[in-house]
Amino acid sequence: MRRLFHIIMALMLTVTTVMAVTALPDDERGRKEKAQYVYMESLNARQRGDIGAHYDLLERAYELDSTNTAIAYYYGLCRLSRSGITLRDAESALAMMRKHIDASPDDYYEAIFYADAARSIRKHDLALGALKQLWKHYPYKPEVQSRLADEYAMTGDYANAVAVYDSIEALQGMSLELTSRKVMAYSALQDTVRVINEMHRLLATAPKNSSYNMVMGSVMQQLGMPDSALYYLNAAQEYEPDNGYTYLAKAQFYNEQGDSAQYDNQIYKALINENLDLDAKMGVLTDYTRQLLQSNDSSERVNRLFRVLIEQHPHESEIHELYSEYFVVKKDYKAAAEQLGYVLDIDRTDADAWRKLMLVNMMGENYPAAVAAAEQALEFNPDSIELYRYVAPAYLEMKEYDKALATYDKALSMVDSTDLTTRSVLVGGKGDVYFSRGDSVQAFKCYDEAIELNPSNYGILNNYAYFLAESDKELDKAESMAARAVNANPKNSTFIDTYAWVFYKKGDYKMALLYIRSALNNDDGENEELVEHYGDILWMDGSHDEAVEQWKKALEMEPENPEALKRKIEQGL
Numbered sequence: 001m002r003r004l005f006h007i008i009m010a011l012m013l014t015v016t017t018v019m020a021v022t023a024l025p026d027d028e029r030g031r032k033e034k035a036q037y038v039y040m041e042s043l044n045a046r047q048r049g050d051i052g053a054h055y056d057l058l059e060r061a062y063e064l065d066s067t068n069t070a071i072a073y074y075y076g077l078c079r080l081s082r083s084g085i086t087l088r089d090a091e092s093a094l095a096m097m098r099k100h101i102d103a104s105p106d107d108y109y110e111a112i113f114y115a116d117a118a119r120s121i122r123k124h125d126l127a128l129g130a131l132k133q134l135w136k137h138y139p140y141k142p143e144v145q146s147r148l149a150d151e152y153a154m155t156g157d158y159a160n161a162v163a164v165y166d167s168i169e170a171l172q173g174m175s176l177e178l179t180s181r182k183v184m185a186y187s188a189l190q191d192t193v194r195v196i197n198e199m200h201r202l203l204a205t206a207p208k209n210s211s212y213n214m215v216m217g218s219v220m221q222q223l224g225m226p227d228s229a230l231y232y233l234n235a236a237q238e239y240e241p242d243n244g245y246t247y248l249a250k251a252q253f254y255n256e257q258g259d260s261a262q263y264d265n266q267i268y269k270a271l272i273n274e275n276l277d278l279d280a281k282m283g284v285l286t287d288y289t290r291q292l293l294q295s296n297d298s299s300e301r302v303n304r305l306f307r308v309l310i311e312q313h314p315h316e317s318e319i320h321e322l323y324s325e326y327f328v329v330k331k332d333y334k335a336a337a338e339q340l341g342y343v344l345d346i347d348r349t350d351a352d353a354w355r356k357l358m359l360v361n362m363m364g365e366n367y368p369a370a371v372a373a374a375e376q377a378l379e380f381n382p383d384s385i386e387l388y389r390y391v392a393p394a395y396l397e398m399k400e401y402d403k404a405l406a407t408y409d410k411a412l413s414m415v416d417s418t419d420l421t422t423r424s425v426l427v428g429g430k431g432d433v434y435f436s437r438g439d440s441v442q443a444f445k446c447y448d449e450a451i452e453l454n455p456s457n458y459g460i461l462n463n464y465a466y467f468l469a470e471s472d473k474e475l476d477k478a479e480s481m482a483a484r485a486v487n488a489n490p491k492n493s494t495f496i497d498t499y500a501w502v503f504y505k506k507g508d509y510k511m512a513l514l515y516i517r518s519a520l521n522n523d524d525g526e527n528e529e530l531v532e533h534y535g536d537i538l539w540m541d542g543s544h545d546e547a548v549e550q551w552k553k554a555l556e557m558e559p560e561n562p563e564a565l566k567r568k569i570e571q572g573l
Contacts, residue, residue: 035065042074054078062096073100073110080117090121101130106137115147124155142168149181158185174205176212183219192223210240214249221253229253244276248284264301272308281309282318289326302326317343317350324360333364351380358390370394385411385422392429401437405430424454428463435467443467451481458485458495466498469505478502486515493523497530500537509541528557532565539568 042057058075066072076096079089094117100107101114111134118127131148138144149164165182172178179202186194199216206212217232233253237246251266267288271281289302306323313319320342327336340357344350354377361370374391381387388411395404408430415422431446447464450457465482468474482499489495500515516534523530535550548569555565 032065032068035061035068035071038064039068039071055082069100069103072096077113077117087121094118094121094123094126098126105130105133108134108138112147115151119151119154124151127151128155140171142172153185158188161185174202176202176215180215195219195223208239210236210243210246213239214246217249217253221256226257242273242275244270244273244280247273248280268305268308271305272312274312278313278316282322285309286322315346317346317353321353324356328360328363333360333366336360337364337366337369349380351377354380355387358387362390362394365397367394367397371398383414385414389425389429396433396436399436401433404433408433420453424450424457424460427453428457428460431460432463440467440471456488458488461485462495462498465502469498469502472505475502475506479506491522493519493527493530496522497533501533504533504537504540509537512537513541526557528554531557535568
C-alpha cells in the first residue's frame, strides 16, 4: 500500500509537472521531464529492492531538477538514512526535505517522516513546526496530536503537552496510556495534586480494573506514600487474583521497602502463577537471581524457584540454560553441565548448547567430557575455528599432546593467512603443548613466531616469559615480555604473578615480593599457585615462618602437587 501511494503520488506529480513546464524553454522543459523520468525509475528500483540504484537515480534526478520538491524530499530522506552521515550532511538533507513540506504542508506521511527525521538530529523546533501545520490540516487525527504532544514533552514544554493530551482525551476518551503520559508530564511539572487527580479520574471510570489500581499503587509509591501504594496494590490483587503481574508489582513494592521475606513471597507467587507468560517469568527469575548473587545470599531460594519453573515448563530449554548460567556464577560446574544436558535432551542439534557444555566442562576441569562435547559440537559446526581453539587445550590437559598439536594444525589450515591475530593464538597454543611435552626448543620457536605474528598477544608474552623463567633462560628477555603483558593488563593476577616469578628467578626478592602481593590483591583468592609462589619468595627473602604459613595455606587449597608442598613445609619446620 505504501509503495502504491508513492507511485500514485509520482504519477500525479508527473502530470502537474508537465502542465507547469509547457511554457518553459525547450531545454529547461526537457531537463525537468528527464528528472521526472529518472525519479520514476528510482521508485521502480526501490520497489525491486535495489537500494543502491534507488539512491543513485534520486541523486541524478535532483541534479537535473532541484526545484522539484518531491525529488528533493526523497533524495534528502535517502541521504539521511545512510550510515556514517555527519551532522552537517544531516542538516543539509533535512533542508532538502523541507522544500516539499513548505510547499505541501498537508502531505500527511511526508510531514510525519520529516518530523521524525528532524527529531532524530534534535531539531525539535522544525519537528514541532511541521506537526503543528499538520494538525491544522488534520485536527481530528489522534496520531498527529499524540506526536505533537510527545514532541512538546521532549522539549520540556509540558504545559502544551498536557493541553494536547487533553484534546486527544476529548476525542478518544480516557485510557491508561493517555493518563500515564499526562501523569509523567505533571510529574515533570512537580504538580503532585494533578498527578493524583488524574489517576483518580482514571480509576473512577473502572474502580475494579486491576491494571489501573497497579499503576495507582506505583504512582503512590513514587510519591513516597507507601501505605496508599499498598492499599491499591492489594486492591489490584483482590480484583484479579489470577493476574501474575499483580504479584510482580507487590514484589517490587516490598523490595523497595526492604522487606525481603514479603518480596520472596510475592516473587514465588508470581512464578507459580500459570497466567504469567514465560518471558516475564524468565525476566523475574534473572533479576531475582542476580540480586541474590550480588548479596551472597543463600542459593536455596533460587533453587526452589528454578525447580518450580522447571516443573511448570519441563520442555523449555531457556529455563535450563539460565539455571546453568546461575551454576557457572556459583562455580558449580558439574551442576551447570547437568542443566545443559537437559537442554540437549530437548534439542540434540543445539550447537550453541554443545559449545557451552564444552566450556563448562573445561572450567570444571572435566576434560574428557569437554572433548566429548566438542566432538558433538563439531558435527554441527565443522568449520568452527573457535571450537578447535577450545578443544586443543583440553587435549593438552589430558596430556594427549599429539591430538592437541593435530587440532591446532587443523585450525591453522582453516584460518586465512591474513588473520594474524588468530594465527598467533593458535601457534602460541602449539608452543604450550611443546613445552608441556618437554620440548622447550620447539616451544620457544612457536612463541617467537606467535609474537612476530602479533606483538600484542599478551597471553603468549606471559606464557613465554614464565616458561623462560622456569627454564632459567634469557631472564632479561623474560622480564621485558612480562612487563609488556602487565602494563597492558595491570589487574591480571596471572600476568603479575609471572612478573614476580621472573624477579624471583633473577634473585631480586624485594621486587618479587612487591609484585606477588599485587597479584594476590587482584586475585579471587582461589589460586593456590600464587600462594605457593608467595611462600617461595618469602623464604628466599628470609621470612621463613611466614613462608611456611603460606605453603600450609596453599596445601589447604588442594594444589596439584601436594607432595612437593609437604616437603617444603617439612624442611621449613
